[in-house]
Amino acid sequence: MELSVVGISKSFNSIGDGETISALKDISFKVPEGRLICIVGPSGCGKTTLLRIISGLDKPDRGRIILDEAEITTPRKEIGYVFQEPGLLPWRTVLRNVEFGLEVAGVHRNQGRLKALLFLELVELKGFEQFYPKEISGGMKQKAALAMSLVMEPKVLLMDEPFVALDSQTRNYLQEVLLRAWEKTGCTVIFVTHNVDEAVFLGDEVICLTSRPAEIGKRLEVDIPRPRERTGSELNSIRREILFFLEDERKKSLHST
Numbered sequence: 001m002e003l004s005v006v007g008i009s010k011s012f013n014s015i016g017d018g019e020t021i022s023a024l025k026d027i028s029f030k031v032p033e034g035r036l037i038c039i040v041g042p043s044g045c046g047k048t049t050l051l052r053i054i055s056g057l058d059k060p061d062r063g064r065i066i067l068d069e070a071e072i073t074t075p076r077k078e079i080g081y082v083f084q085e086p087g088l089l090p091w092r093t094v095l096r097n098v099e100f101g102l103e104v105a106g107v108h109r110n111q112g113r114l115k116a117l118l119f120l121e122l123v124e125l126k127g128f129e130q131f132y133p134k135e136i137s138g139g140m141k142q143k144a145a146l147a148m149s150l151v152m153e154p155k156v157l158l159m160d161e162p163f164v165a166l167d168s169q170t171r172n173y174l175q176e177v178l179l180r181a182w183e184k185t186g187c188t189v190i191f192v193t194h195n196v197d198e199a200v201f202l203g204d205e206v207i208c209l210t211s212r213p214a215e216i217g218k219r220l221e222v223d224i225p226r227p228r229e230r231t232g233s234e235l236n237s238i239r240r241e242i243l244f245f246l247e248d249e250r251k252k253s254l255h256s257t
């Protein structure tokens with residue numbers, strides 16, 4: 001199973017002045033099964049647009065998304081999505097939130113419950129099953145959102161800056177929870193972030209996008225065994241390379257405006 005992003009381009013017509021905004025320009029890459037790749041790029045460059053196209057929520061102007069030799073044109077259960085906002089249903093407990101997708105898919109109630117409990121344990125939320133979203137912290141909400149996606153057993157999980165609102169310690173902890181869950185499930189993960197530390201800590205590879213229109217500016221393998229040391233010298237040299245790249249992009253975009 002491999003995910004192929006083939007020659008994706010996308011523009012938007014901005015409302016009002018009728019100007020066309022080119023968001024993505026000829027983006028192509030492949031993600032082998034089970035790999036965790038991170039995508040970094042300047043704010044507003046087109047990262048969310050790219051994820052939405054990969055998920056089938058939006059259509060590209062040009063290009064195709066291929067999963068298992070089939071083209072993705074609409075959302076499918078094989079592709080999960082974790083958003084910046086956890087998106088839990090406030091009137092349901094954590095457990096009932098995780099069961100929700102299974103209910104909709106027609107999974108038998110007892111079977112759904114067992115599975116939901118298993119995935120809650122996987123994201124380290126055991127003991128919080130009966131809490132309501134308003135009773136738990138932001139980090140716990142994101143773990144519940146992760147369980148909601150993983151319980152559907154997607155082949156590919158798309159994550160759009162899921163930890164951006166968390167304090168740095170909680171963020172570090174959730175990165176570790178994600179890595180443990182990823183290693184157990186073996187699903188492919190595409191993780192978007194503008195945080196370089198996060199990208200090099202998590203990814204097998206980091207794809208760097210340019211300023212808008214986003215093109216692939218750089219691809220870096222992070223061939224460092226896990227568990228990784230956040231401040232290790234190998235990670236630091238990759239981090240530095242990405243930071244230089246992003247700084248160059250920032251300067252270029254300043255000159256062009």
Ligand SMILES: Nc1ncnc2c1ncn2[C@@H]1O[C@H](COP(=O)(O)OP(=O)(O)O)[C@@H](O)[C@H]1O
Pocket residue numbers: 012013014021023041042043044045046047048049050212
């Ligand atoms: N539905 C839309 N209509 C018009 N413009 C959009 C739409 N979605 C995104 N854009 C524009 O496309 C660009 C990229 O947006 P986005 O993908 O959200 O960036 P990022 O996630 O990298 O911050 C931005 O300039 C944004 O304003």
Ligand SMILES: [Mg+2]
Pocket residue numbers: 047048049160
């Ligand atoms: Mg975004």
